[in-house]
Amino acid sequence: MIVKRFLLLCSRQHSSVANAAMLKKSSDYVSPPDKVSNIRHTRFGKKIEETPEELTLRLYATELSEWNHRYWKKQNKIFLESKKELQMEIENSGLESDEDVEAAMGEFYRTYLLNNKRSFNLYTKEWTKANLRLIYLSLRAKKSRILKSLR
Numbered sequence: 001m002i003v004k005r006f007l008l009l010c011s012r013q014h015s016s017v018a019n020a021a022m023l024k025k026s027s028d029y030v031s032p033p034d035k036v037s038n039i040r041h042t043r044f045g046k047k048i049e050e051t052p053e054e055l056t057l058r059l060y061a062t063e064l065s066e067w068n069h070r071y072w073k074k075q076n077k078i079f080l081e082s083k084k085e086l087q088m089e090i091e092n093s094g095l096e097s098d099e100d101v102e103a104a105m106g107e108f109y110r111t112y113l114l115n116n117k118r119s120f121n122l123y124t125k126e127w128t129k130a131n132l133r134l135i136y137l138s139l140r141a142k143k144s145r146i147l148k149s150l151r
Contacts, residue, residue: 029045044058052144057141
C-alpha cells in the first residue's frame with residue numbers, strides 16, 4: 001500500500017479532508033501530527049473491488065483512528081491547561097532557582113500521572129483490545145482477498 005503525506009486542507013474540528021475527491025481513493029494518506037492530540041490523521045483508501053471484509057477493516061480502522069485522536073486531544077488539552085496554570089503559579093510565586101522550578105515541575109508531572117492513572121490504564125486496555133480486533137480483521141480481509149484472486 002502506498003502511504004503519502006498530505007496537509008489537511010480544512011480547519012474543521014474533525015479529521016475529514018475537504019478535498020478528499022482530489023486524492024487517489026485507493027491510497028492511504030497520512031497527515032502531519034495534529035497540534036493538540038499529536039496524532040496523525042489517516043484517510044484509509046478504498047481498494048479496487050473491495051471485499052466486504054476489507055470494507056469492515058477500513059471502517060473499523062477509521063473509527064479506531066478517530067477514537068484515538070479524540071482521546072489524546074482531550075488528554076493533551078487538559079494537560080496543557082494544567083501545565084499553563086502551574087507555569088503562572090511559578091511566575092507569581094517568585095521561584096527563581098532552576099532547582100526549585102524543576103522540583104515544582106517534577107511534582108506536577110508525578111501528580112498528573114497519578115491522577116490520570118486509571119484513565120491511562122483503561123485507555124491502554126481498550127487500545128490493546130481494539131488493536132487485537134484490528135489484527136483479526138486484517139487477517140480476514142487478507143484471506144478474502146486471496147480467495148477472491150483464486151476465483
